[in-house]
Amino acid sequence: MDNRAIGVFDSGLGGLTAARAIRRLLPGENLVYFGDTARVPYGGRSRETLLKYAAQDVRFLRSFDLKAIVVACGTVSTTALGALQRDNDLPIIGVVDPACRRAAEVTKNCRIGLIATWASVRSGAYEARLRRLRPEVTVLGRACPLFVPLVENGRISRGDIVIETVAREYLLPLREQRIDTLILGCTHYPLLWDIISDVMGPGVTLVSAGEESAYELRHLLESRELLAQEDRKGKTAFYVSDRAEDFEQTASQFLQEDMRHAAKQINIEQY
Numbered sequence: 684m685d686n687r688a689i690g691v692f693d694s695g696l697g698g699l700t701a702a703r704a705i706r707r708l709l710p711g712e713n714l715v716y717f718g719d720t721a722r723v724p725y726g727g728r729s730r731e732t733l734l735k736y737a738a739q740d741v742r743f744l745r746s747f748d749l750k751a752i753v754v755a756c757g758t759v760s761t762t763a764l765g766a767l768q769r770d771n772d773l774p775i776i777g778v779v780d781p782a783c784r785r786a787a788e789v790t791k792n793c794r795i796g797l798i799a800t801w802a803s804v805r806s807g808a809y810e811a812r813l814r815r816l817r818p819e820v821t822v823l824g825r826a827c828p829l830f831v832p833l834v835e836n837g838r839i840s841r842g843d844i845v846i847e848t849v850a851r852e853y854l855l856p857l858r859e860q861r862i863d864t865l866i867l868g869c870t871h872y873p874l875l876w877d878i879i880s881d882v883m884g885p886g887v888t889l890v891s892a893g894e895e896s897a898y899e900l901r902h903l904l905e906s907r908e909l910l911a912q913e914d915r916k917g918k919t920a921f922y923v924s925d926r927a928e929d930f931e932q933t934a935s936q937f938l939q940e941d942m943r944h945a946a947k948q949i950n951i952e953q954y
């Protein structure tokens with residue numbers, strides 16, 4: 684048993700898809716969430732910049748006494764996970780492996796779509812993992828760079844003509860490719876779950892990279908006997924690197940809870 688907290692980070696709001704799933708699956712765990720809202724989006728950045736940002740994010744989180752870290756960001760998971768694991772002496776998991784395992788499990792026609800940031804699509808990490816799991820799969824990848832800024836600006840509701848138009852533009856070509864499974868490989872995208880599933884239709888199973896990481900985390904904590912005491916209610920502390928109010932507003936909508944004054948702003952450049 685281990686009651687220390689788990690660190691979770693992303694460039695912004697996206698990691699909340701992982702945090703929400705962790706809180707449901709492991710309600711006794713304390714979380715420390717960091718969203719790097721001053722530097723979002725990460726998805727168009729170079730590998731060098733991403734390595735630097737990811738190292739700073741982890742250094743900030745490690746100012747707390749943690750037992751594990753979830754890289755709740757597809758972009759960091761595809762480009763910097765190995766470096767983070769090498770440089771840190773605590774378990775660190777990403778979102779690529781768990782999402783690929785689920786997709787490989789659920790696809791029937793072996794045609795899997797992947798939507799993610801430019802950095803993630805370019806890295807080829809999802810595709811390589813899927814091929815190792817099921818060599819016969821065809822992976823159709825597409826970067827959707829406008830999704831993250833729209834999510835960060837709170838454009839996440841059904842009926843919002845801007846996000847619906849952008850979603851159709853990105854997703855209809857994938858739908859025409861007869862995929863039966865779609866990996867939402869950027870953790871921001873599940874905030875658009877309804878909008879994406881409306882475009883893709885009922886024949887396509889959506890896989891949330893953020894959510895799948897919660898199952899991987901549970902497995903890790905169980906196997907290393909790191910689970911928190913069962914009968915307690917865990918707490919989450921939220922930190923961001925830009926105005927807390929902006930984060931709180933969309934986070935309230937997504938988490939369906941009052942997030943006013945729930946987040947604190949920190950200076951990530953100090954780490």
Ligand code: DGL
Binds near residue numbers: 755831
């Ligand atoms: N949510 C992150 C991801 O999963 C980062 C998106 C971004 O900042 O561009 O890729």
